Amino acid sequence: MRLQRQTRLLVKLTVVLGSLWLFLLLRRPKAGWDPTYVFRYNWLEYTDDDGGPEKVCNCSAILRGEREAVEKAKILAITKDFHKSVLIPDEYYINATHDCWTFKTSRKYLTFPLSQEEEDFPLAYSLVVHHKVQNFERLLRAIYAPQNYYCVHVDKKSDPSVHSAIRAIVSCLPNVFLVSKAVSVVYSGWPRVQADLNCMSDLINVSTEWKYFINLCGQDFPLKTNLEMVRMLRSLGGGNSLESERMPAEKKWRFSYSYKIADGKIQWSEELKKPPPHNFPILSGNAYIVVNRGYIHSVFEDPRIQDLIEWSKDTYSPDEFLWATIQRIPGVPGSTWPNQKYDMSDVNAIARLVKWVWHEGSEGSLKAVYPECQGNHVRSICVYGAGDLQWLLGNHHLFANKFDADRDPIAIYCMEKYLRRKALAELY
Numbered sequence: 001m002r003l004q005r006q007t008r009l010l011v012k013l014t015v016v017l018g019s020l021w022l023f024l025l026l027r028r029p030k031a032g033w034d035p036t037y038v039f040r041y042n043w044l045e046y047t048d049d050d051g052g053p054e055k056v057c058n059c060s061a062i063l064r065g066e067r068e069a070v071e072k073a074k075i076l077a078i079t080k081d082f083h084k085s086v087l088i089p090d091e092y093y094i095n096a097t098h099d100c101w102t103f104k105t106s107r108k109y110l111t112f113p114l115s116q117e118e119e120d121f122p123l124a125y126s127l128v129v130h131h132k133v134q135n136f137e138r139l140l141r142a143i144y145a146p147q148n149y150y151c152v153h154v155d156k157k158s159d160p161s162v163h164s165a166i167r168a169i170v171s172c173l174p175n176v177f178l179v180s181k182a183v184s185v186v187y188s189g190w191p192r193v194q195a196d197l198n199c200m201s202d203l204i205n206v207s208t209e210w211k212y213f214i215n216l217c218g219q220d221f222p223l224k225t226n227l228e229m230v231r232m233l234r235s236l237g238g239g240n241s242l243e244s245e246r247m248p249a250e251k252k253w254r255f256s257y258s259y260k261i262a263d264g265k266i267q268w269s270e271e272l273k274k275p276p277p278h279n280f281p282i283l284s285g286n287a288y289i290v291v292n293r294g295y296i297h298s299v300f301e302d303p304r305i306q307d308l309i310e311w312s313k314d315t316y317s318p319d320e321f322l323w324a325t326i327q328r329i330p331g332v333p334g335s336t337w338p339n340q341k342y343d344m345s346d347v348n349a350i351a352r353l354v355k356w357v358w359h360e361g362s363e364g365s366l367k368a369v370y371p372e373c374q375g376n377h378v379r380s381i382c383v384y385g386a387g388d389l390q391w392l393l394g395n396h397h398l399f400a401n402k403f404d405a406d407r408d409p410i411a412i413y414c415m416e417k418y419l420r421r422k423a424l425a426e427l428y
């Protein structure tokens with residue numbers, strides 16, 4: 001054990017010295033050589049030299065919600081030329097990853113755990129994506145740490161260039177892998193759950209070490225550093241954190257009738273379904289969860305959950321009740337009792353922060369849940385703009401949805417810089 005630690009220390013030292021050498025090679029110091037700069041890991045910080053055209057924005061002013069900076073970003077985000085200059089085509093990633101070392105170094109991927117605390121608490125991620133490779137790569141880079149595990153599910157029917165680009169990126173990172181069995185995801189259908197299940201199964205097989213499981217889609221982005229996440233997860237004391245609430249009557253049609261998939265779409269049939277197995281109360285939640293390893297083991301090993309899964313396969317939007325229901329089954333690690341007093345909303349859970357259009361309102365409103373979206377809406381969900389960042393960072397959630405480099409690349413850019421700077425500052 002002690003020897004192992006020493007070896008790891010040696011590896012880290014080698015990496016640091018290697019990077020130092022690289023640093024000196026790449027940047028002849030302009031104003032003298034400042035060793036503290038190097039040894040404080042500042043070379044891993046994102047600088048204007050790494051940024052695209054977004055660098056004209058003042059991120060610290062944006063993060064403070066300063067009006068002028070936010071307005072400037074807003075105007076830039078709707079400028080056509082700016083958009084064109086930010087977008088990175090799939091071919092770029094295929095080409096840039098021919099040389100993995102250069103790709104990882106120039107993109108400043110972390111190549112060693114930033115702390116012992118994080119190294120001792122690895123996380124497992126399932127990423128279900130179907131397009132927008134640039135969003136995916138920026139998300140992956142933001143959450144990447146060598147001690148974690150990442151399973152990537154690319155939709156079977158995605159464009160070949162999306163498959164190639166993501167395969168190329170994944171091939172450069174040893175702890176990131178493609179799911180062993182990809183499915184064709186159907187909106188609101190069972191395959192969305194199957195995609196996560198396939199990743200869960202691969203993640204269990206790939207390591208016995210990881211402690212918590214988090215699932216993401218390509219338009220999520222973290223609000224916390226890896227160290228902050230580790231500390232928040234440890235403080236859950238083995239508990240899970242996900243939306244799980246009483247099912248509203250107006251949603252019960254989703255599992256009262258049988259639904260079939262035909263022509264790539266989910267279709268209603270008149271066939272009534274049997275009640276759920278074991279009289280489990282069906283709870284309402286969403287597709288995105290933060291659960292401990294034991295919960296995932298239960299999903300594959302508990303016969304009651306196997307029955308529930310079989311029963312759910314012909315329902316509408318099972319992703320929005322299955323995880324929430326499992327979370328209230330007695331005996332599942334980290335679960336809570338099915339009594340309504342344990343209901344947890346998406347706002348109280350730490351899994352995902354989403355702004356729904358019908359819950360927005362001005363400050364001081366007696367009904368609103370959050371301030372108005374500063375970006376724009378897609379299917380009633382806010383795609384965050386730079387003006388949303390200050391509010392986002394005031395929340396306790398690990399991740400927020402949706403971010404989109406096609407709509408507001410500045411929001412992503414400022415989050416990237418903020419998180420990396422914070423992660424490096426946490427070292428001291």
Ligand SMILES: *[C@@H]1O[C@H](CO)[C@@H](O)[C@H](O)[C@H]1NC(C)=O
Binds near residue numbers: 058060061066
């Ligand atoms: C960016 O905004 C911050 C906060 O308002 C300010 O202190 C700083 O001088 C600004 N930087 C630039 C380059 O304008």
Ligand SMILES: *[C@@H]1O[C@H](CO)[C@@H](O)[C@H](O)[C@H]1NC(C)=O
Binds near residue numbers: 095
């Ligand atoms: C691919 O990379 C090479 C150098 O690594 C570069 O010269 C070339 O322009 C790139 N092609 C594309 C399409 O980006």
Ligand SMILES: *[C@@H]1O[C@H](CO)[C@@H](O)[C@H](O)[C@H]1NC(C)=O
Binds near residue numbers: 201202204205300
């Ligand atoms: C792990 O892998 C083995 C062999 O590839 C497979 O039979 C088994 O079902 C897998 N286990 C899980 C939990 O997916």
